[in-house]
Amino acid sequence: MRRGDDSGTIDAVIEATQLSKRYGNTLAVDDLSFRVSSGRVTGFLGPNGAGKSTTMRMILGLDNPTSGSVHIDGKHYRELRNPLRTVGALLEAGWVHPNRSARNHLRWIARSNELPRKRVDEVLNLVGLSSVASKRAGGFSLGMLQRLGIASALLGDPEVLLFDEPVNGLDPEGIHWIRELMHTLAEEGRTVFVSSHLLSEMAQTAQDLVVIGRGKLIYQGTTDDFVSNATAQSVRIRTPQLGELKTVLDRRELTFTEADGSVTVFGSEAAALGDLAFGEGITLHELSPQRGSLEQAFMQITGEAVEFHAEERPAD
Ligand SMILES: Nc1ncnc2c1ncn2[C@@H]1O[C@H](COP(=O)(O)OP(=O)(O)OP(=O)(O)O)[C@@H](O)[C@H]1O
Numbered sequence: 001m002r003r004g005d006d007s008g009t010i011d012a013v014i015e016a017t018q019l020s021k022r023y024g025n026t027l028a029v030d031d032l033s034f035r036v037s038s039g040r041v042t043g044f045l046g047p048n049g050a051g052k053s054t055t056m057r058m059i060l061g062l063d064n065p066t067s068g069s070v071h072i073d074g075k076h077y078r079e080l081r082n083p084l085r086t087v088g089a090l091l092e093a094g095w096v097h098p099n100r101s102a103r104n105h106l107r108w109i110a111r112s113n114e115l116p117r118k119r120v121d122e123v124l125n126l127v128g129l130s131s132v133a134s135k136r137a138g139g140f141s142l143g144m145l146q147r148l149g150i151a152s153a154l155l156g157d158p159e160v161l162l163f164d165e166p167v168n169g170l171d172p173e174g175i176h177w178i179r180e181l182m183h184t185l186a187e188e189g190r191t192v193f194v195s196s197h198l199l200s201e202m203a204q205t206a207q208d209l210v211v212i213g214r215g216k217l218i219y220q221g222t223t224d225d226f227v228s229n230a231t232a233q234s235v236r237i238r239t240p241q242l243g244e245l246k247t248v249l250d251r252r253e254l255t256f257t258e259a260d261g262s263v264t265v266f267g268s269e270a271a272a273l274g275d276l277a278f279g280e281g282i283t284l285h286e287l288s289p290q291r292g293s294l295e296q297a298f299m300q301i302t303g304e305a306v307e308f309h310a311e312e313r314p315a316d
Pocket residue numbers: 023026027028046047048049050051052053054055197
């Protein structure tokens with residue numbers, strides 16, 4: 001386990017306890033409790049407007065909770081002696097002074113936070129920006145700005161990293177790079193907490209998930225369990241003897257839905273259903289287990305497809 005300058009040797013965790021945030025009539029975060037462990041990538045998942053950014057801001061002390069609390073290594077953010085050495089955050093790209101070079105931008109952050117100047121070139125190298133370090137940040141692409149934002153998050157060599165929607169607007173290469181980086185950071189024993197409204201992205205990135213909808217906790221646990229628990233097993237069957245099959249399914253009290261001339265049967269293995277049909281003399285034209293996607297899992301749990309599918313939002 002890594003040693004945090006502020007915290008000794010205890011595991012770096014983020015712990016939210018009954019956290020709530022109200023903006024006027026909007027309860028953006030609603031009695032939210034969760035825990036993020038070190039050495040793993042934890043995805044913070046929820047549709048747009050679910051309350052992820054608000055929660056991240058409260059973790060970083062940029063917003064005060066209406067009630068409840070959130071701790072990093074057992075402390076409030078404002079109690080950390082040298083916050084950038086404990087927590088690094090990428091909240092949004094594009095906030096760099098346009099006429100400042102990448103290197104000068106990082107030097108400025110290092111100086112104002114009493115971080116060693118030599119760390120600047122280390123992080124530039126880490127994020128692959130060494131060759132453009134003296135170029136104006138104003139001319140950077142979104143991907144380069146994201147890398148610069150990540151470089152500043154890494155400046156203090158922190159044990160906790162927060163990334164808010166880090167892959168928004170990035171090309172596949174950039175997405176792959178960020179994913180690999182997050183895995184590496186977690187393998188080093190750091191706590192990596194990364195938000196996204198894209199379930200498919202999180203499925204490939206995060207080992208653990210904290211899932212929220214309308215500010216409330218929906219799920220906390222491993223990504224694998226989320227998928228397998230949430231997606232009820234189902235099998236699609238096509239047969240020219242649909243009526244007979246439905247009678248048999250009814251007799252066995254099996255749950256099924258019917259659409260487009262096929263039935264989808266829940267809670268039974270494909271093999272058992274194939275045997276059942278064969279035993280009843282029913283010819284099958286299709287017998288296919290349905291592997292639920294994370295998106296389906298999410299919808300099944302939240303019952304809210306609408307907000308979630310506003311996923312093609314423009315890069316910001
Ligand atoms: N400063 C604010 N003033 C008023 N309402 C706010 C403020 N910040 C957030 N909200 C509202 O709180 C709710 C949660 O917003 P938040 O940005 O935390 O969600 P999110 O999950 O991060 O979504 P997104 O991915 O779209 O950023 C939304 O209804 C939003 O409109």
